[in-house]
Amino acid sequence: MSAELHGVCVILVTPFDSKKRIDERSLRSLVDFELKVGVHGITILGALGEALRLSDAERREVTKIVIDEVRGRVPVVSGTGANGTDLAILYSKEAEEQGVDALMIAPPRMSKQSDEALVEYYSDIAKETSAPIIVQDEPMTYPVHMSPKLIAQLSEIENVWGIKLEDPPTPMKITQIRNMIGDRLKIFGGLGALYAFEELSRGACGMMTGFAYPEVLVTIYNAFSLGKREVAREVFFKALPLIRYEAQGPVSVAIRKEIFKRRGIIADSGMRGPAAKLDSASLRELDELILATDMNQFQTDVGKKS
Numbered sequence: 001m002s003a004e005l006h007g008v009c010v011i012l013v014t015p016f017d018s019k020k021r022i023d024e025r026s027l028r029s030l031v032d033f034e035l036k037v038g039v040h041g042i043t044i045l046g047a048l049g050e051a052l053r054l055s056d057a058e059r060r061e062v063t064k065i066v067i068d069e070v071r072g073r074v075p076v077v078s079g080t081g082a083n084g085t086d087l088a089i090l091y092s093k094e095a096e097e098q099g100v101d102a103l104m105i106a107p108p109r110m111s112k113q114s115d116e117a118l119v120e121y122y123s124d125i126a127k128e129t130s131a132p133i134i135v136q137d138e139p140m141t142y143p144v145h146m147s148p149k150l151i152a153q154l155s156e157i158e159n160v161w162g163i164k165l166e167d168p169p170t171p172m173k174i175t176q177i178r179n180m181i182g183d184r185l186k187i188f189g190g191l192g193a194l195y196a197f198e199e200l201s202r203g204a205c206g207m208m209t210g211f212a213y214p215e216v217l218v219t220i221y222n223a224f225s226l227g228k229r230e231v232a233r234e235v236f237f238k239a240l241p242l243i244r245y246e247a248q249g250p251v252s253v254a255i256r257k258e259i260f261k262r263r264g265i266i267a268d269s270g271m272r273g274p275a276a277k278l279d280s281a282s283l284r285e286l287d288e289l290i291l292a293t294d295m296n297q298f299q300t301d302v303g304k305k306s
Helices: 024-036 056-070 083-096 115-130 148-154 169-179 196-201 214-225 228-245 249-262 281-291
Strands: 007-011 041-043 078-080 102-105 133-137 162-167 186-187
Touching: 007 214, 024 041, 024 056, 024 214, 024 249, 041 056, 041 102, 056 078, 056 083, 083 102, 083 115, 102 162, 115 133, 115 148, 133 148, 148 162, 148 169, 162 169, 169 186, 169 196, 186 196, 196 228, 214 228, 228 249, 228 281
Parallel strands: 007 041, 041 078, 078 102, 102 133, 133 162, 162 186
Antiparallel strands: none
C-alpha cells in the first residue's frame, strides 16, 4: 500500500442523479469532502455503496473516478467479493489493474458455507492477486458466521492483511481474536461506528465504515491515537444518538445520503430500487437529532475539544 492503512477508512456512498445514473460530479465532491476532513483512507463498492446494484461497467467507472480524484493522497480500498470465486478473482484483478491499494472481500452471499469452503475461497483469491486482502465479517448482509478460530485460519493465508469486523459483540470478538493470533491481522471496526470507541479500546486499528459526519470519526480516532482517551469518549458519546439513528439497517444509506445532500456535498439523495425510503416523520427526527447533537457546529480540530 502507498501508506499503511489505518484510522478512518470511510466507505463511500455512490451518488446517483435524478435518473439514477452515477453522478460523477457528486462523487468527486464527496471524495474531496472526505479528504478535506482528514479521513485516512477511502473504501468503494461496499454494501453501503450500493455495489450490488451496479453493473460491472459502473463498478469500473466508480473506481476510475475515485482513483483519479484521490490522486494517491490516501489508500483506496475496493470491495471485490462475489458469490463465485472466479468472479471475485475477476473483480479483484480489475481493481488492482485500476490502481486500488487493497481489497475488501466479503464471503459469498450464501448460507451454510463450511469453514473449509471459506478458507478455500480466500486462498484461491489470494493466489491470483497481490494486493492486501481485508476480510469482511458481516453476517447481517453476508449470512456467514466467521468464528475467531476461522479468522485465525484465514490470517495464515498470504496477502490476508486485515479484517473488517461487524459481528457483534465486536469488542469481545476483537479480544478473542487478539488472544488467538496477537497482532497478525489488522482489525477495523464497522457497523456504522456504533461501537467505535470500545473497538479502539480493544485494539482496533481504525474504522472502515461510513457516517454522514466523518469529521466526527476522524476526531475520535485522532484523539484516541494521541492518548486523549477522554476527548475521544466525549466526542463519541455526543455523536452516538445520530450514529445510532443512521445505523438503521434498511434505511441507513438513505439517511446518510439525505444528510450529505443537506450538507451540499451531493446533489441528489436518491437510491436505486428496490430501496426503503424515509418518511416525513424520519426527516423530522433527523432535524431534531442534528440539532440536539450540534453536528452543524462540529469542529474537527482535536485541540479545540481538549
